[in-house]
Amino acid sequence: MTKPPTSLDQLCINTIRTLAIDAVQQANSGHPGTPMGAATMAYTLWTRFLHHNPANPAWPDRDRFVLSAGHASMLLYALLYLTGYDLPLEELRRFRQWGSKTPGHPEYGRTPGVEMTTGPLGQGFGMGIGMAIAEQFLAGHFNRPDHAIVDHYVYGIVSDGDLMEGVSSEAASLAGTLKLGKVIYLYDDNDISIEGSTDLAFTEQVGERFDAYRWHVQRVDGNDIEAVAGAIEAARAVTHQPSLIIARTVIGFGSPHKAGTAGVHGAPLGEEEVRLTKDALGWPEQPLFLVPEQALAEFRKALDRGRAWEQEWKDRLTAYERDYPDDGRRFAQVMSGELPRGWEAALPVFSSTDGEMATRVASGKVLNAAIQVLPTLVGGSADLAPSTETYLKGHGDLGLDEWCGHNMHFGVREHAMGTIVNGMALHGGVQPYGATFLIFSDYMRPAIRIAALMKAHSIFIFTHDSIGLGQDGPTHQPVEHLMSLRAMPELTVLRPADANETAACWRIALDRKGPCALVLTRQDLPVIDDVERIHEGVPRGAYVLAEADAARPDMVLIATGSEVSLALKARELLAQRGVRARVVSMPSWELFEEQPQAFRDEVLPPSVTARIAIEAGATLGWSKYVGDHGGVIGLDHFGASAPAGVLFEKFGFTPEHVAERAEAVVARLTTAPR
Amino acid sequence: MTKPPTSLDQLCINTIRTLAIDAVQQANSGHPGTPMGAATMAYTLWTRFLHHNPANPAWPDRDRFVLSAGHASMLLYALLYLTGYDLPLEELRRFRQWGSKTPGHPEYGRTPGVEMTTGPLGQGFGMGIGMAIAEQFLAGHFNRPDHAIVDHYVYGIVSDGDLMEGVSSEAASLAGTLKLGKVIYLYDDNDISIEGSTDLAFTEQVGERFDAYRWHVQRVDGNDIEAVAGAIEAARAVTHQPSLIIARTVIGFGSPHKAGTAGVHGAPLGEEEVRLTKDALGWPEQPLFLVPEQALAEFRKALDRGRAWEQEWKDRLTAYERDYPDDGRRFAQVMSGELPRGWEAALPVFSSTDGEMATRVASGKVLNAAIQVLPTLVGGSADLAPSTETYLKGHGDLGLDEWCGHNMHFGVREHAMGTIVNGMALHGGVQPYGATFLIFSDYMRPAIRIAALMKAHSIFIFTHDSIGLGQDGPTHQPVEHLMSLRAMPELTVLRPADANETAACWRIALDRKGPCALVLTRQDLPVIDDVERIHEGVPRGAYVLAEADAARPDMVLIATGSEVSLALKARELLAQRGVRARVVSMPSWELFEEQPQAFRDEVLPPSVTARIAIEAGATLGWSKYVGDHGGVIGLDHFGASAPAGVLFEKFGFTPEHVAERAEAVVARLTTAPR
Numbered sequence A, B: 001m002t003k004p005p006t007s008l009d010q011l012c013i014n015t016i017r018t019l020a021i022d023a024v025q026q027a028n029s030g031h032p033g034t035p036m037g038a039a040t041m042a043y044t045l046w047t048r049f050l051h052h053n054p055a056n057p058a059w060p061d062r063d064r065f066v067l068s069a070g071h072a073s074m075l076l077y078a079l080l081y082l083t084g085y086d087l088p089l090e091e092l093r094r095f096r097q098w099g100s101k102t103p104g105h106p107e108y109g110r111t112p113g114v115e116m117t118t119g120p121l122g123q124g125f126g127m128g129i130g131m132a133i134a135e136q137f138l139a140g141h142f143n144r145p146d147h148a149i150v151d152h153y154v155y156g157i158v159s160d161g162d163l164m165e166g167v168s169s170e171a172a173s174l175a176g177t178l179k180l181g182k183v184i185y186l187y188d189d190n191d192i193s194i195e196g197s198t199d200l201a202f203t204e205q206v207g208e209r210f211d212a213y214r215w216h217v218q219r220v221d222g223n224d225i226e227a228v229a230g231a232i233e234a235a236r237a238v239t240h241q242p243s244l245i246i247a248r249t250v251i252g253f254g255s256p257h258k259a260g261t262a263g264v265h266g267a268p269l270g271e272e273e274v275r276l277t278k279d280a281l282g283w284p285e286q287p288l289f290l291v292p293e294q295a296l297a298e299f300r301k302a303l304d305r306g307r308a309w310e311q312e313w314k315d316r317l318t319a320y321e322r323d324y325p326d327d328g329r330r331f332a333q334v335m336s337g338e339l340p341r342g343w344e345a346a347l348p349v350f351s352s353t354d355g356e357m358a359t360r361v362a363s364g365k366v367l368n369a370a371i372q373v374l375p376t377l378v379g380g381s382a383d384l385a386p387s388t389e390t391y392l393k394g395h396g397d398l399g400l401d402e403w404c405g406h407n408m409h410f411g412v413r414e415h416a417m418g419t420i421v422n423g424m425a426l427h428g429g430v431q432p433y434g435a436t437f438l439i440f441s442d443y444m445r446p447a448i449r450i451a452a453l454m455k456a457h458s459i460f461i462f463t464h465d466s467i468g469l470g471q472d473g474p475t476h477q478p479v480e481h482l483m484s485l486r487a488m489p490e491l492t493v494l495r496p497a498d499a500n501e502t503a504a505c506w507r508i509a510l511d512r513k514g515p516c517a518l519v520l521t522r523q524d525l526p527v528i529d530d531v532e533r534i535h536e537g538v539p540r541g542a543y544v545l546a547e548a549d550a551a552r553p554d555m556v557l558i559a560t561g562s563e564v565s566l567a568l569k570a571r572e573l574l575a576q577r578g579v580r581a582r583v584v585s586m587p588s589w590e591l592f593e594e595q596p597q598a599f600r601d602e603v604l605p606p607s608v609t610a611r612i613a614i615e616a617g618a619t620l621g622w623s624k625y626v627g628d629h630g631g632v633i634g635l636d637h638f639g640a641s642a643p644a645g646v647l648f649e650k651f652g653f654t655p656e657h658v659a660e661r662a663e664a665v666v667a668r669l670t671t672a673p674r
Helices: A008-027 A033-048 A070-083 A089-093 A123-142 A160-164 A166-177 A206-212 A225-237 A271-280 A293-323 A325-336 A359-370 A414-427 A438-454 A481-486 A499-511 A531-540 A563-576 A589-593 A597-603 A644-650 A655-671 B008-027 B033-048 B070-083 B089-093 B123-142 B160-164 B166-177 B206-212 B225-237 B271-280 B293-323 B325-336 B359-373 B414-427 B438-454 B481-486 B499-511 B531-540 B563-576 B589-593 B597-603 B644-650 B655-671
Strands: A064-067 A154-159 A183-189 A216-221 A243-248 A377-381 A407-409 A431-437 A459-463 A492-494 A516-519 A543-546 A555-559 A581-585 A611-614 A631-633 B064-067 B154-159 B183-189 B216-221 B243-248 B377-381 B407-409 B431-437 B459-463 B492-494 B516-519 B543-546 B555-559 B581-585 B611-614 B631-633
Touching: A008 A033, A008 A070, A008 A089, A008 A271, A008 A293, A033 A070, A033 A154, A033 A183, A033 A225, A033 A293, A064 A070, A064 A123, A070 A089, A070 A154, A070 A293, A123 A154, A123 A160, A123 A166, A123 A183, A123 A325, A123 A414, A123 A438, A154 A160, A160 A166, A160 A183, A166 A414, A166 B166, A183 A225, A206 A216, A206 A243, A206 B206, A216 A225, A225 A243, A293 A325, A359 A459, A359 A499, A377 A407, A377 A414, A414 A431, A414 A438, A414 A459, A431 A438, A438 A459, A438 A481, A438 A516, A438 B438, A481 A492, A481 A516, A481 B481, A492 A499, A492 A589, A499 A516, A499 A531, A531 A543, A531 A589, A543 A563, A555 A563, A555 A655, A563 A581, A563 A611, A563 A655, A611 A655, A631 A655, B008 B033, B008 B070, B008 B089, B008 B271, B008 B293, B033 B070, B033 B154, B033 B183, B033 B225, B033 B293, B064 B070, B064 B123, B070 B089, B070 B154, B070 B293, B123 B154, B123 B160, B123 B166, B123 B183, B123 B325, B123 B414, B123 B438, B154 B160, B160 B183, B166 B414, B183 B225, B206 B216, B206 B243, B216 B225, B225 B243, B293 B325, B359 B377, B359 B459, B359 B499, B377 B407, B377 B414, B414 B431, B414 B438, B414 B459, B431 B438, B438 B459, B438 B481, B438 B516, B481 B492, B481 B516, B492 B499, B492 B589, B499 B516, B499 B531, B531 B543, B531 B589, B543 B563, B555 B563, B555 B655, B563 B581, B563 B611, B563 B655, B611 B655, B631 B655
Parallel strands: A064 A154, A154 A183, A183 A243, A216 A243, A377 A431, A431 A459, A459 A516, A492 A516, A555 A581, A555 A611, A611 A631, B064 B154, B154 B183, B183 B243, B216 B243, B377 B431, B431 B459, B459 B516, B492 B516, B555 B581, B555 B611, B611 B631
Antiparallel strands: A543 A581, B543 B581
């Protein structure tokens, strides 16, 4: 028996639910339960609170909406279509199909209004915190009395799974420390995860946990519009604490046989249950993807509201630009995402007369020079600022004394750092970076990957990049990390050979689209004075740093990072022994692969098959460049705890050993039949 | 002015402190602050509570000691030497030197009495939880009324950094759910991390947070022996909650200028401050590494106590074996770590007549068969049991109804799962496994690496191993993961091609030393009937699955996992076109690399340089096997959300495309000058 919806609100909410039901059923794949359960609170948030303009998803001061529970993508797609984003109903019919704008999990850049890529749990939670930090930073820098040109909320829907993931714990603790009052997360508390009741593995008291993080915590019935609205109001009134609204919901709400069960989490309802659910919701069985006109009209009011909000903001901005013209220009520059003209000139040039220098130290000098011309720079380290050399001296601690500070203290929370850097990058107006030891890139790998998927301009600084860190031992010595990062699509990995290459790599990292990882040494390295060659070569990924003393080299030594100076020394030894070696410095595989074949053949001549690659890391992958006749001096085992010099010696990273291996390769090729 | 120590206890505690001070100063590298600050509580724990036998670090029922704050390694080394482990004082003098038993961070297997490798923060916290789970599991299975043969505690020292890391949040929440009363962690609450005061990033209320996880929480002065002892007593009395004892301490205790500052965290005190500190502690400046006889005698009482404890346990075991002879035999078998004779016979053999089958499904069948003969199997999934096919049917849920269950519910906590599996493996008496999607191996990578470093027998099951998972899209489709895992030393990666290879891979995983990762498909694959060839071939890493129809193949197709059946189809196409292709199935690079060169040349004849590798993942690394003249059909970009069949088609994983590429490679080699 079909009952009529009790109200317009209910009609709208059931429109969301049934769109999700139909899309998942039609795709025969997806997660209907969460959209059905969270529809009421999402509706309440989107129609009563969320400041957004569907006609301009790029309006800078919009509230950000975070669907951390990315598997509930249909909830978001339904809202985007219904409120008038450029996402036609036809796309909802193509849910999870090749080329559609409605992939299985929300993808940033693919669908208008999708603020971030989510799905891997906890990522959205952390990125939302990063967005709120960016908002506070920009507000701290630009807002003036009676002129709040940066003033928006970050709302989110988070799930049990999000809150089980450690990354959200890390991010929540930091958000509490930073008193991020603009964060308001609705927790879809439905007691169900894929294996069944959350009692199986999750009996903690979530509210008390967030109390402990110093969040503002409320509990409401997630199916009660007024209760949800009241809680959001209350959360907005609390300006110095992030808010968690624990909303009791029923997963798969409306499904007579599957509501409140794991069965509705990650699988279509099935045709019969779809029929029964629609019946229970007072919804006609057909047509599929039914959108009642009345509901659509109600949702589409978002367009008028949004236009008005954006206009009101534009008026505020105009007034600001009038009263604070310099700040107005600065704001426009910062929000443009463009680098100011001539910024590169501010970066330092290093000289061998300065003595040896670790690339982490050079990086610190570059950063501290860059901040003079790039006021968008803001970042920090996962409790390793003194070691990663990432502190911006004289630029304050963000969120502690003041929101104008540029230095963040992430705590020992690499994973949250990664997500927060991503969220800041997505927000715009800032150029974020996060630093830790290369070994701990493993702790934040899911965030690095999301950055790569989104092509977010996150900069990751990884120091202590090999056994060269010495005595901390194998728990701290990366081996496989460089190669593992190179294997990731869309990530640019940069491992400079000295201080000047470090400056050149920073130029690339700051100017490039997409995420970059700077991989830096703890130990000192000689400074290479050939600045022009470096600045021409580094952007091409690999270049001839030292030419053989002949037109055609007998062999090529390819090295990265700290092993380049080793290659240079080996080259001298080889010269003494009559072997003419070319040294190729290869700071970035990705950049090199982007070069035309002709350039690549120039650097690595196909006719010179005697090649040795030298890198203090896993050899896997180097065959590509050294070929069938070459060799690799690398590290296919874990390191050890001893002074760095001892380790390099024990593990074969000496000029003598490199020269020996090189001679052997050349000899084999000379004597062997081709 | 040198003041005499006020008591024997104080003398002992200062012995620990000064050994740490001297060792770090002599190495000119290390972390003196935490050993100095935590010496009192460690002393109290080790002399009054910790049941261990320094003469036999392998005594199965010893209490486990977890130094999660691994940077405080000198605290542990001092205790090991002082209580009489096989760690002479000479080794402490060689702290952080090549070949010593005292590396920068504790390494399992290198130093007697070191229970686990720690240093990367949070790992120890989680592994301790795993040890406690193993203890409860074995107690649940073997203890009988009046016969407690498994009955020990897991004590730990954890730091601010440990508690900031998300992995400890995950593990703590699960430990609370499981009511692990045998876990007693001392939290070294010293308000200092590397960047300075913990106020910078860590203002949460840790005690309240652990209350929320349903832990038993106490607060004590960590420098007050009686207070610490009282808290440990109270914690032991609480049998159904893990305990956190928040011990207020002063980092670098005793150092007049550096105590309570970040300066003493990760750097030697400096000679002058060493002098002043020793003076303040009433300690003579010389000799270095001074161990007062009285203190040593007090510590060495641990030997007598330990022998007595172990003997008492042996007596209990004898009585148990008398009263429960069958259980006694089973216990001996289980604790031996050996597999029961003939266990392999229990594993299923699959037939193509059963139809196509996903390797995850085959894996589930293997697991459910194996449990019949391997009662040590215990494990589960990070909330994906139905998808990873890891549930052991009819074998109960561990820690919920009963402690005899074999199924764990880790919750959406991949990282904690990894650490817990590692801790269980270290404990002994169980064969643990943990499962999730391959994409989420990123979330637990630090734990996988620690397993590899320790050569722990952890089994990781990673399903949904490629774009073959289909519509969940790029957020869930692994691309770089296989190669990233292969790059890690000491990890065996196994990617079976069908159900029978899956069984063969499980045989290896269960029998091999060190961690293994099983990489499995979501999608169905044809079953290959050539069981004998498979069981002979898989342990060698790669083998000829289908021979070319000639003595010498024109080319070799190398494939892994789901791409093997694709290669077989391409081979047929090629045969029709007159190209004789050999198909090599290569489930494990690591196993193949262990084979003699002759065997490797047999499988991949050096004379056959026309080779194509096919794997739905990053191509990086394959050059090694396909050589300069070969090609790789892989995926160097992210996937997309669409049905799997569409994706394989769009991305070139079709028999036609493989055949075309193969023909091109053969043609190039035939026509090109060699």
